Amino acid sequence: xxxxxxxxxxxxxxxxxVDIDLSKPVTQCNCSICSRTGALLSFVPASAFTLEKGDDSxxxxxxxxxxxxxxxxxxxxxxxFARGQGPNGPMxxxxxxCLDEVDAATLNVRHFDGKSL
Numbered sequence: 860x861x862x863x864x865x866x867x868x869x870x871x872x873x874x875x876x877v878d879i880d881l882s883k884p885v886t887q888c889n890c891s892i893c894s895r896t897g898a899l900l901s902f903v904p905a906s907a908f909t910l911e912k913g914d915d916s917x918x919x920x921x922x923x924x925x926x927x928x929x930x931x932x933x934x935x936x937x938x939x940f941a942r943g944q945g946p947n948g949p950m951x952x953x954x955x956x957c958l959d960e961v962d963a964a965t966l967n968v969r970h971f972d973g974k975s976l
Contacts, residue, residue: 866958868932868939873913885966890973898954905949
């Protein structure tokens with residue numbers, strides 16, 4: 860069920876809204892960055908994401924193949940979303956732990972072996 864959720868970083872400098880179906884599994888990846896930051900990811904088309912505030916507060920980090928823009932708040936350091944190219948075009952990887960009023964313990968988590976890529 861698609862629902863609009865607000866979200867953002869810890870300090871509030873970065874705020875967004877996203878149309879997302881949280882009844883679908885979210886991804887817990889074991890790659891070097893996801894395992895260190897504890898992200899629980901859900902992937903949405905870029906058209907389902909609206910950055911409402913904080914473009915000037917974002918810092919971009921890329922590594923390995925440099926396919927994903929791992930964006931984080933330069934004020935508080937929280938990585939609430941990332942941008943990249945998905946199989947169907949531009950996508951946004953939402954860290955569902957950064958969505959307002961969403962309890963991560965209620966999400967259906969699937970594990971992904973990103974470490975092996």
